[in-house]
Amino acid sequence: MERKVxxxxxxxxxxxxxxxxxxxxxxxxxxxLVYDLEDSVPPAEKDAxxxxxxxxxxxxxxxxxxxxIRVNGIYSEFFEDxxxxxxxxxxxxxxxxxxxxxxxxxxxxxxxxxIETAAGIxxxxxxxxxxxxxxxxxxxxxxxxxxxxxxxxxxLGAEDFTASMKATRTKKGIEILYARNAILLACRNAGIDxxxxxxxxxxxxxxxxxxxxxxxxxxxxxxxxxxxxQIDIVNSYFTPSEKEIRYALRVLAVVEEGRKMNKGxxxxxxxxxxxxxxxxxxxxxxxAAAAGIKIGGxxxxxx
Amino acid sequence: MQIIKPAIAGTTExxxxxxxxxxxxxxxxEINLNSIVKAQFGDSILETVKEVLEAFDVKDAIIxxxxxxxxxxxxxxxxxxxxxxxxxxxxxxxxxx
Numbered sequence: 001m002e003r004k005v006x007x008x009x010x011x012x013x014x015x016x017x018x019x020x021x022x023x024x025x026x027x028x029x030x031x032x033l034v035y036d037l038e039d040s041v042p043p044a045e046k047d048a049x050x051x052x053x054x055x056x057x058x059x060x061x062x063x064x065x066x067x068x069i070r071v072n073g074i075y076s077e078f079f080e081d082x083x084x085x086x087x088x089x090x091x092x093x094x095x096x097x098x099x100x101x102x103x104x105x106x107x108x109x110x111x112x113x114x115i116e117t118a119a120g121i122x123x124x125x126x127x128x129x130x131x132x133x134x135x136x137x138x139x140x141x142x143x144x145x146x147x148x149x150x151x152x153x154x155x156l157g158a159e160d161f162t163a164s165m166k167a168t169r170t171k172k173g174i175e176i177l178y179a180r181n182a183i184l185l186a187c188r189n190a191g192i193d194x195x196x197x198x199x200x201x202x203x204x205x206x207x208x209x210x211x212x213x214x215x216x217x218x219x220x221x222x223x224x225x226x227x228x229x230q231i232d233i234v235n236s237y238f239t240p241s242e243k244e245i246r247y248a249l250r251v252l253a254v255v256e257e258g259r260k261m262n263k264g265x266x267x268x269x270x271x272x273x274x275x276x277x278x279x280x281x282x283x284x285x286x287x288a289a290a291a292g293i294k295i296g297g298x299x300x301x302x303x
Numbered sequence: 304m305q306i307i308k309p310a311i312a313g314t315t316e317x318x319x320x321x322x323x324x325x326x327x328x329x330x331x332x333e334i335n336l337n338s339i340v341k342a343q344f345g346d347s348i349l350e351t352v353k354e355v356l357e358a359f360d361v362k363d364a365i366i367x368x369x370x371x372x373x374x375x376x377x378x379x380x381x382x383x384x385x386x387x388x389x390x391x392x393x394x395x396x397x398x399x400x
Binding site: 019023047052060081 | 373
């Protein structure tokens with residue numbers, strides 16, 4: 001199944017235990033809205049939260065956003081019912097917490113496939129984001145990223161990861177540098193998106209800017225945010241520069257020219273342009289368009 | 304579905320609705336609605352509540368509703384949760400399309 005290029009600059013969690021927050025969350029500028037059934041929902045409210053998530057996503061999903069449901073952990077008592085509800089709600093993706101192996105991903109994918117079949121949903125259409133939140137998940141990021149075609153992103157969960165490492169979580173984030181790079185390498189190798197961890201202090205704008213700049217420079221595609229006040233700042237760092245947009249337009253121009261001339265391979269400035277570079281160029285333009293940047297000439301149709 | 308014990312779902316927070324269901328000892332359906340938007344949306348809220356009761360085949364229950372301006376889909380979700388809790392029956396996701 002061919003995947004669309006989608007923006008993932010910011011993803012905002014909203015608790016399915018709180019209808020007011022669920023209603024408000026659609027009005028912010030996040031690219032991805034994650035309806036949460038896990039940490040933000042008390043155990044006694046899981047059943048009600050599941051129903052709320054289902055009705056909201058199935059019948060009143062926000063337009064223009066990539067919609068996810070974060071289910072409870074794979075080995076939790078809530079997981080099976082979460083999957084049944086979440087897949088039937090038809091979000092763009094499920095966000096799976098604490099993934100630690102390719103076998104887990106394949107097991108989840110198989111379960112999702114059965115539910116899709118039973119519910120008359122196109123098999124394979126439900127995408128997966130895997131949260132990497134432990135040293136084991138980081139060590140196996142490469143196999144997790146390539147475990148199944150449904151996997152379109154890995155996201156680092158830094159708090160749990162540092163706890164598993166007996167490390168101290170700091171604002172500078174040196175303790176998660178290896179994990180960030182390991183996840184990036186795994187994602188680039190698999191051709192999927194890499195999403196950075198949250199910056200927890202919502203009152204430290206300067207710290208958020210430094211952390212986001214680092215994530216952008218390392219190569220991440222976006223970042224999870226903990227509060228709506230972080231969205232616009234994070235979006236600004238993951239919005240392409242004019243130089244990046246111009247290069248993307250040139251990449252797509254030579255690709256188009258190559259297609260017209262039935263060329264198997266094309267070059268730009270002496271470098272081979274391959275499929276991932278074309279995809280990155282399309283992503284760049286999609287990010288620019290989402291940010292309201294007007295793009296003229298070839299490429300404006302390549303959102 | 305048989306309501307066998309009192310049960311509550313939802314909260315009295317803004318944009319939510321709290322629904323309490325309890326057995327009615329063979330006296331049919333009794334609905335008490337208290338809503339901050341009763342004048343505007345009372346009929347619509349009752350229609351949603353009755354739809355869920357019918358879908359769950361509940362014929363005997365007292366339904367007490369404290370609405371704080373919840374949207375239709377929130378009312379529907381809270382009703383389903385309250386009925387499942389009051390009947391001690393897990394929601395059957397396999398019946399959902």
